[in-house]
Amino acid sequence: AIRMTQSPSSLSASTGDRVTITCRASQGIGNFLAWYQQKPGKAPKFLIFAASTLQSGVPARFSGSGSGTDFTLTISSLQSADFATYYCQQYFSFPRTFGQGTTVEI
Amino acid sequence: QLQLQEAGPRLVKPSETLSLTCTVSGGSFNNYYWSWIRQPPGKGLEWIGYVYYRGTTNYNPSLKNRVTISIDTSRNLFSLKMSSVTAADTAFYYCAREDPYGSRPGFDYWGQGALVTVSS
Numbered sequence: 001a002i003r004m005t006q007s008p009s010s011l012s013a014s015t016g017d018r019v020t021i022t023c024r025a026s027q028g029i030g031n032f033l034a035w036y037q038q039k040p041g042k043a044p045k046f047l048i049f050a051a052s053t054l055q056s057g058v059p060a061r062f063s064g065s066g067s068g069t070d071f072t073l074t075i076s077s078l079q080s081a082d083f084a085t086y087y088c089q090q091y092f093s094f095p096r097t098f099g100q101g102t103t104v105e106i
Numbered sequence: 107q108l109q110l111q112e113a114g115p116r117l118v119k120p121s122e123t124l125s126l127t128c129t130v131s132g133g134s135f136n137n138y139y140w141s142w143i144r145q146p147p148g149k150g151l152e153w154i155g156y157v158y159y160r161g162t163t164n165y166n167p168s169l170k171n172r173v174t175i176s177i178d179t180s181r182n183l184f185s186l187k188m189s190s191v192t193a194a195d196t197a198f199y200y201c202a203r204e205d206p207y208g209s210r211p212g213f214d215y216w217g218q219g220a221l222v223t224v225s226s
Contacts, residue, residue, distance in 0.1 A: 042219075043200055043218055044151065046215075050211065089212070091206070094164055095166040096141075098153070
């Protein structure tokens with residue numbers, strides 16, 4: 001199975017900050033990467049696919065980049081609604097695997 | 107708007123079988139993978155497996171011997187059965203749709219989740 005490793009595991013930030021989360025795959029996955037946002041008590045929300053394409057309705061302050069093994073999720077100006085846990089996920093092969101999550105907190 | 111809703115017992119005894127269904131409304135089953143994903147409280151996400159609309163399946167090898175996922179398109183639902191459960195199987199269980207051949211690969215729709223507790 002492809003192992004997905006996110007860093008950091010958690011970070012503290014303030015409204016208006018630029019935030020970057022890193023995801024590394026244990027082997028090359030092209031751009032077969034998705035990002036999700038999860039708030040407490042809720043199901044994950046689909047944010048980005050193909051490493052950098054925003055799902056419909058996702059604010060433009062979110063962006064994704066990378067290919068191969070190294071990927072990033074950036075929030076250009078953090079809003080209060082963005083405090084949550086973020087997961088990367090590869091769909092290059094089975095089993096589908098997720099990173100361990102990065103919690104963005106105040 | 108597509109909606110997914112999990113249903114089933116929320117308390118299961120150790121060594122017994124966990125059974126959940128996911129009812130899909132507002133959309134078609136065709137050409138999608140219908141998946142189960144779980145999340146122990148306070149922990150990360152683990153993909154359990156999928157059933158394709160035609161009935162073929164693919165399971166996580168870590169759970170393969172205990173899991174069966176099936177589909178009933180006539181009733182617009184798919185199901186998860188996990189045998190010989192232990193406390194380690196206590197988790198939120200989510201059903202989700204994956205679009206492997208379309209323009210938005212990834213898990214684009216999710217149910218709200220069902221917390222299943224394994225305890226005697």
